[in-house]
Amino acid sequence: MRLVLFLAALTAALGLAVLTTQTPRPQPASAPAAAFSAERAMQDVRLMARAPRPVGSTDHALVQAYLYGRMAELGLSPRFQAGALSPAAVRRMERNGLSTEGVSAVNLVGVLPGRNPRLPLVVLMAHYDSVPGSPGAADDASGVAAVLEAVRAIKARGPADRGLIVLLTDAEELNLDGARAFFSEHPLRDRVGAVVNLEARGGGGRALMFETGPGNAQTVDLYARAARRAEGGPSSNALAVFVYRLMPNGTDFTIAADRGLAGINLAFLGRPAQYHSPGSTPDALDQGSVQHIGAQALETADALLRAPTLPQTTRNSVYSDVFGLGLLRHGPETGWGLLALALGLTAFAAWGARHATGLTWRQGVKGFTGGLWLLSVGMVAAQAARVLAGPIGERIDSAETYYMMLRRLPWMEAGAGLAVLAVLLALTAGRALIGRRLLAWVVAAAAVLATVLGGVDYLVLGAAVVGVALSLWPDGEDETVWGGWLGAIVLVLVLGGLVQAIAPEAALLFVWTGLAAAFAAALAALIGARLERWAALATAAVVTVLVGGWLFGLGHFIFLGVGMSQAWALALIALLILVLVRPLAPMRGEPSGTHSPWSHTLAGLSTAVLILGCGLSLAARHAEPASAVDVVAE
Secondary structure (H helix, E strand, O other): OHHHHHHHHHHHHHHHHHHHOOOOOOOOOOOOOOOOOHHHHHHHHHHHOOOOOOOOOHHHHHHHHHHHHHHHHOOOOOEEEEEOOOHHHHHHHHHOOOOOOOOOEEEEEEEEOOOOOOOOEEEEEEEOOOOOOOOOHHHHHHHHHHHHHHHHHHHHOOOOOOOEEEEEEOOHHHHOHHHHHHHHHOOOHHHEEEEEEEEEOOOEEEEEEEEEOOOOHHHHHHHHHHHOOOOOOOOEEHHHHHHHHHOOOOOHHHHHHHOOOEEEEEEEEEOHHHOOOOOOOOOOOOHHHHHHHHHHHHHHHHHHHHOOOOOOOOOOOEEEEOOOOOEEEEOOOHHHHHHHHHHHHHHHHHHHHHHHHOOOHHHHHHHHHHHHHHHHHHHHHHHHHHHOOOOOHHHOOOHHHHHHHHHOHHHHHHHHHHHHHHHHHHHHHOHHHHOHHHHHHHHHHHHHHHHHHHOOOHHHHHHHHHHHHHHHOOOOOOOOHHHHHHHHHHHHHHHHHHHHHHOHHHOHHHHHHHHHHHHHHHHHHHHHOOOOOHHHHHHHHHHHHHHHHHHHHHHHHHHHHHOOOOHHHHHHHHHHHHHHHHHHOOOOEOOOOEOOHHHHHHHHHHHHHHHHHHHHHHHHHHHOOOOHHHOOOO
16 A cells, blocks of 8 residues: 555654664763763763853852863863953843953863974863853853863873863853954964864754864864764764854854864754753753763864874865764765766656656656645745744844743744645645645635744745645646656756755755655666556655655754744755655556545645644644743843
């Protein structure tokens, strides 16, 4: 039964994503001396995160003194470096009711000497201040504790040729003032050759390497080799690095990257409710996240310290981890070759389908527009479901509202994801079966809802116009499995070519998925082009599970990063899932395009899933209401 195979493949892909996005098991205090232990690191987290430690507070001074002692114990000969607070930092402290008189940003700087003092140094850094009102167990006590534990493990591994600067920065939460002071004023600044920074925006989840220095190919190669030795393996992709560069956010690593330094920036984004929250306590922190970020930092820093030469600025790499097992990577220009290969495989599959089933180019065009309908309507549906959970964009008018929406982020992800899934099921069931006019009205209503509650978004409005037009097109239904499948693959490859020309680092999402789908189509054409034999469908099922699992996991991290404002990004994931799973859907009568009895099941399932998604988004308002206790100053 094809419907069972269709749903089973999607479910297995989602299950694979859930399984492979879990954090590794934290290592106990009895772990080998040369290994990273989250349990050992948590001892420092518990001492640092007993209370909030904003700059200028008593607890900030106590933690500063404690860290000085810890660095001395590790033989780092720590020194204080004071730097002036920026005007923006002063204004923020005054808004928080903190005195600025005599207050400065005070870094703790220690050095683990190398055997060759002439070699450039590596910086391992995290910030020790927190925002007012939050104990900051995650942001960034976990990073500081991981740095100290990594230093202990590096010493246990024996001397390295290169020296290590241990930099615990201050005033990151105010305006990155501590990092700015070090990289502008400290005597060692000109000897720095690479940087490893640890951050957090949440209290759990796998630690993502989300930022590098410019021209990162050599850095990514070193990270790929090093992170394979870390518990949980590497977690990074070129898309995250590309998107983060476009965002206004900044961390201490931003200062280093702006100075052209190589290095990596690590952070975990899960459990977003803990970000800058009173609930960011040691007990609430996911120790698996501490293990993952600390192990990656340890292995990367150790590899840099023992490398004959440090990574140089060359070109940006196109890469992604695959389930934490390793990094697939290639140069930007290779994307064109992969696109050409995918087009060749698609042409071969079309040739086989034409001889076996009489496939016509018109059927392929209808499949192309079907994919376009899914993308456009999915964007509108996701954004409409998102705004049901609360304000968006410029309507998030205060820090209190922003943190409230972060608490609702898991509900938003579930709601938007189900809304996009409903659109995918509707396309698979057949738009004519549901009713073209009904669909057009639903799309228009969703666009109005998204605009009224979320404000004007011209991208979403443009998608709504396309979605309504394609919904009303009387001859727009994709009639055959091959037409729908190959047309959608061509759409993905066209989008891949456009992105490849503009930003090759981000094109992997389309290029790799399009190539996998084209391979599955070509193999199916060889085995049984009528798509009636189970052996012909097996390739598509396997590719759906494996590549779909990768896409679902990637979509989760994309939503954690940009979903609060750009929930429509999930529609891109839905389109990519479509090119994998389309041949597994229940077949319609060919060539007339009549609907199978199972199409009615899919249509009903689509309606139920859409209602559930909207309901979950609305439920966020009650599950995570605004509360005065959650007010945390920016």
